[in-house]
Amino acid sequence: MGLKNLIKQPKEEAAPSSNDAAALAFISGAPVTAAPESKPKKKKGPTFVRCTFSLSKDFNRQIEKMSLIPRTFRATRSDVIRAGILALQGLEKSEQLALLERASKAEPLLDIEQNE
Secondary structure (H helix, E strand, O other): OOHHHHOOOOOOOOOOOHHHHHHHHHHHOOOOOOOOOOOOOOOOOOOOOOOOOOOOHHHHHHHHHHHOOOOOOOOOHHHHHHHHHHHHHOOOHHHHHHHHHHHHOOOOHHHHHHHO
16 A cells, blocks of 8 residues: 555536525525615713812712712712702802802902902
8 A cells, every 4th residue: 555545636526416506596585785774873972071179088978978878779979969060050149159159168259359
């Protein structure tokens, strides 16, 4: 026995089988489209702006406590800040100014201008 038997012999092409005919029929029945159908675009949600501000430890703890108040849903620290802004918007302008002045613990600008 020699190595002559290890050489690949060229295969003769077989007649198309019934599987090939079925595959060609399936392919020819497929719909032909030039471009895929586009899906309707989804509306984009609100764009959030990340910002940094300073708080005392007391205010930081208060925000954390307020975010834990709801028991039926999750409130984030940002939700607490948004709720505070909504509450401020519901007040009269004079009440807003009084609260902002109290929060900033600053002297009114009128007093500073009169001292100069």
